[in-house]
Amino acid sequence: xxxxxxxxxxxxxxxxxxxxxxxxxxxxxxxxxxxxxxxxxxxxxxxxxxxxxxxxxxxxxxxxxxxxxxxxxxxxxxxxxxxxxxxxxxxxxxxxxxxxxxxxxxxxxxxxxxxxxxxxxxxxxxxxxxxxxxxxxxxxxxxxxxxxxxxxxxxxxxxxxxxxxxxxxxxxxxxxxxxxxxxxxxxxxxxxxxxxxxxxxxxxxxxxxxxxxxxxxxxxxxxxxxxxxxxxxxxxxxxxxxxxxxxxxxxxxxxxxxxxxxxxxxxxxxxxxxxxxxx
Amino acid sequence: xxxxxxxxxxxxxxxxxxxxxxxxxxxxxxxxxxxxxxxxxxxxxxxxxxxxxxxxxxxxxxxxxxxxxxxxxxxxxxxxxxxxxxxxxxxxxxxxxxxxxxxxxxxxxxxxxxxxxxxxxxxxxxxxxxxxxxxxxxxxxxxxxxxxxxxxxxxxxxxxxxxxxxxxxxxxxxxxxxxxxxxxxxxxxxxxxxxxxxxxxxxxxxxxxxxxxxxxxxxxxxxxxxxxxxxxxxxxxxxxxxxxxxxxxxxxxxxxxxxxxxxxxxxxxxxxxxxxxxxxxxxxxxxxxxxxxxxxxxxxxxxxxxxxxxxxxxxxxxxxxxxxxxxxxxxxxxxxxxxxxxxxxxxxxxxxxxxxxxxx
Numbered sequence: 001x002x003x004x005x006x007x008x009x010x011x012x013x014x015x016x017x018x019x020x021x022x023x024x025x026x027x028x029x030x031x032x033x034x035x036x037x038x039x040x041x042x043x044x045x046x047x048x049x050x051x052x053x054x055x056x057x058x059x060x061x062x063x064x065x066x067x068x069x070x071x072x073x074x075x076x077x078x079x080x081x082x083x084x085x086x087x088x089x090x091x092x093x094x095x096x097x098x099x100x101x102x103x104x105x106x107x108x109x110x111x112x113x114x115x116x117x118x119x120x121x122x123x124x125x126x127x128x129x130x131x132x133x134x135x136x137x138x139x140x141x142x143x144x145x146x147x148x149x150x151x152x153x154x155x156x157x158x159x160x161x162x163x164x165x166x167x168x169x170x171x172x173x174x175x176x177x178x179x180x181x182x183x184x185x186x187x188x189x190x191x192x193x194x195x196x197x198x199x200x201x202x203x204x205x206x207x208x209x210x211x212x213x214x215x216x217x218x219x220x221x222x223x224x225x226x227x228x229x230x231x232x233x234x235x236x237x238x239x240x241x242x243x244x245x246x247x248x249x250x251x252x253x254x255x256x257x258x259x260x261x262x263x264x265x266x267x268x269x270x271x272x273x274x275x276x277x278x279x
Numbered sequence: 280x281x282x283x284x285x286x287x288x289x290x291x292x293x294x295x296x297x298x299x300x301x302x303x304x305x306x307x308x309x310x311x312x313x314x315x316x317x318x319x320x321x322x323x324x325x326x327x328x329x330x331x332x333x334x335x336x337x338x339x340x341x342x343x344x345x346x347x348x349x350x351x352x353x354x355x356x357x358x359x360x361x362x363x364x365x366x367x368x369x370x371x372x373x374x375x376x377x378x379x380x381x382x383x384x385x386x387x388x389x390x391x392x393x394x395x396x397x398x399x400x401x402x403x404x405x406x407x408x409x410x411x412x413x414x415x416x417x418x419x420x421x422x423x424x425x426x427x428x429x430x431x432x433x434x435x436x437x438x439x440x441x442x443x444x445x446x447x448x449x450x451x452x453x454x455x456x457x458x459x460x461x462x463x464x465x466x467x468x469x470x471x472x473x474x475x476x477x478x479x480x481x482x483x484x485x486x487x488x489x490x491x492x493x494x495x496x497x498x499x500x501x502x503x504x505x506x507x508x509x510x511x512x513x514x515x516x517x518x519x520x521x522x523x524x525x526x527x528x529x530x531x532x533x534x535x536x537x538x539x540x541x542x543x544x545x546x547x548x549x550x551x552x553x554x555x556x557x558x559x560x561x562x563x564x565x566x567x568x569x570x571x572x573x574x575x576x577x578x579x580x581x582x583x584x585x586x587x588x589x590x591x592x593x594x595x596x597x598x599x600x601x602x603x604x605x606x607x608x609x610x611x612x613x614x615x616x617x618x619x620x621x622x623x624x625x626x627x628x629x630x631x632x633x634x635x636x637x638x639x
Contacts, residue, residue, distance in 0.1 A: 060312075175365070177361055177363065177365040178365050178367060178368075180332050180352070180361070180365065181359070181365035181366075181367070182349065182367075182378070183331075183332070183352040183353045184330055184332070184352050184353075184357075184359045184361075184427075185353075185358065185378050185379035185382060185426065185430065186353045186359055186379050186382035186383055187353055187378075187382045188353050191382060195378075195381075195382075196367060198367075199369045200367075200368065200369055202369075204348070224333055253548075
């Protein structure tokens with residue numbers, strides 16, 4: 001009972017903050033999503049599911065699917081780039097140099113996400129650094145900005161640390177003698193990677209992938225800045241409904257759909273996630 | 280030739296610190312050989328050199344007649360039981376045992392049968408479906424054994440396999456391992472720091488110190504005739520004394536310890552005619568008596584008495600030397616601290632010990 005009382009005291013501030021800053025706004029949003037837009041962009045509180053029916057319009061479903069596709073590609077690229085990097089950090093770099101390199105992984109967080117996305121604009125635009133370099137060696141300029149490629153580049157760059165850190169943690173605590181045992185039992189290094197290292201770092205893979213996938217799905221800044229007007233994602237759609245179209249109820253309904261997708265994902269992956277936290 | 284293991288002039292250093300120095304050893308097919316030594320003597324490094332988990336700086340590793348010095352671990356007909364077992368936590372008991380067979384490309388149906396047979400062999404039948412984290416220490420040890428044996432290795436390496444078990448289980452597993460090896464007739468190379476383990480299980484044991492072999496021989500050879508001061512000390516020869524040869528002849532060698540006690544040893548040809556030697560006396564070969572000392576016995580004073588249940592140990596001061604004498608608890612002389620006693624030393628119990636290898 002004592003431990004329980006202590007838990008209540010320790011968790012009370014967080015619970016209060018979550019209630020005020022997450023649960024209440026969500027309830028307000030839920031209420032708004034059931035309403036109707038007034039002529040002046042306010043909410044008329046007569047409840048119906050019309051906004052949700054509207055969200056099922058193929059036009060909007062396509063936007064959601066596009067966002068899912070971009071998030072999948074972003075996550076896959078982060079995994080492909082992050083796993084070798086985390087592997088190298090955790091298993092090849094001498095212990096005393098590791099923490100310095102891990103600091104480098106999180107160094108980008110010292111600058112705001114917005115500034116970093118603008119930096120990509122300068123790198124990728126027609127007169128940008130990349131195209132200037134191409135021109136200098138006599139190559140034609142490339143259309144790098146304001147398309148899906150640019151969005152994925154920005155997202156991968158921004159989310160990569162969230163992939164690398166959990167992977168690094170799981171690779172670092174992987175017992176080296178298990179790989180020796182695998183070699184001793186006849187596994188060549190590549191097979192040991194597939195049969196021992198990857199399965200035993202599955203928790204890190206799942207955690208990293210979710211940490212990248214979820215923010216990528218609802219991403220707004222990168223699609224807005226790097227994707228230009230033609231790239232509509234669920235994030236930019238919600239933003240435009242709330243700010244441009246002044247349709248708060250529909251924007252709220254879209255937000256709720258996004259939240260439901262994320263919750264569904266967390267439920268689907270709850271088992272490997274649990275092993276992340278218990279391992 | 281299968282199961283023969285030849286180690287020729289092996290050397291291995293870590294960051295300038297030698298772990299194995301110029302070591303040569305031949306293990307016969309079907310032999311149970313134990314590498315015995317204190318921690319840091321290089322025995323585990325030697326085992327890892329055989330497994331291919333370390334690469335020697337110099338020397339050759341020949342397994343079953345093939346020079347495999349440069350072969351990676353997964354291409355060696357050798358399997359290891361690791362000290363902490365190194366079981367795969369993401370696999371069941373059967374999955375662990377099947378791992379090596381899967382790597383070898385054995386067909387599925389055959390894997391199932393061989394896994395079952397291997398689990399049977401270590402008396403784990405019926406536990407194949409268990410996750411390994413639900414096993415006791417003894418069961419984990421058996422899984423590690425089955426996982427290695429199922430591949431029918433030419434040489435099985437065991438790195439302190441019993442160290443993590445409690446005493447009772449350890450004693451039982453010693454016998455079980457020995458029986459298993461005798462049944463399979465496979466070459467076993469075991470690493471341990473436990474002399475009882477080495478004496479009970481081995482056909483031959485190799486005592487290591489500072490990366491070198493001090494002595495290789497059958498358990499009784501090594502126990503009864505330790506070659507060096509180090510081996511004698513490690514195998515419980517508690518009295519190590521520097522002495523001078525006074526005279527030799529007639530099958531006897533007369534010695535005087537540095538502390539002034541006279542000793543007579545049986546001359547088996549291993550004694551010098553003169554000069555300094557090291558002498559070893561096992562506590563249990565010495566006889567203690569209160570009075571009526573037999574001729575030639577050493578006279579001394581009891582300094583301390585330590586009761587150990589099945590036996591009692593006395594520390595007896597003889598001149599400058601303090602000798603440890605061990606007697607069975609029953610039927611030993613009623614001797615007390617401060618008593619003047621006689622310590623009888625049989626000539627055949629006086630061990631001549633060589634100095635440790637240079638550089639050790």
